[in-house]
Amino acid sequence: AQSVTQLDSQVPVFEEAPVELRCNYSSSVSVYLFWYVQYPNQGLQLLLKYLSGSTLVKGINGFEAEFNKSQTSFHLRKPSVHISDTAEYFCAVSYNSGGYQKVTFGTGTKLQVIP
């Protein structure tokens, strides 16, 4: 079975400081990797995705993530956070199972940007 671990449930960081949100996954098959952001009482929006190719992927709002196959990680980074980045972030893996494309989400990390 595929699983996603987001070890940090909450991450406080000062405005304009860098941040890294960690994501590790476990899978016996090839996967695609995603980061989503959720603002309060809203649906999820795609931040970025890794399908193949370059292991460093850039997304919206200045975020980027690096796929590390040997460490089965896909950590999300931003060099300088803004107050508007305060939200919950979800890592997800997509894989094919029995002809169906399935997705497993992590439990989320709440990023709190402190003024």
Place this chain on the structure above:
Amino acid sequence: DGGITQSPKYLFRKEGQNVTLSCEQNLNHDAMYWYRQDPGQGLRLIYYSQIVNDFQKGDIAEGYSVSREKKESFPLTVTSAQKNPTAFYLCASSHRVGEQFFGPGTRLTVL
């Protein structure tokens, strides 16, 4: 504009009642999904459908039912058999490789 709509945004249910949550998409996506979100538990898959007239149970299907009569629509019914239905419900659709597009969600509260 293409997207996914969910209605209503807020829904209140008395114990013992069935309620139906609406999900419509105009993205021409084949696959649609229903998730339940509770604080600290991330998203849990209730049902999913890859094509019209076909759907599969997810991880927490008990107490829920769905239908997929049209490509654009995937309504979710929360039945009286669901013991703890108070939660935030999210609908999503997908065209390929698992990238999902989400609706704004419905918050269901049992009175």
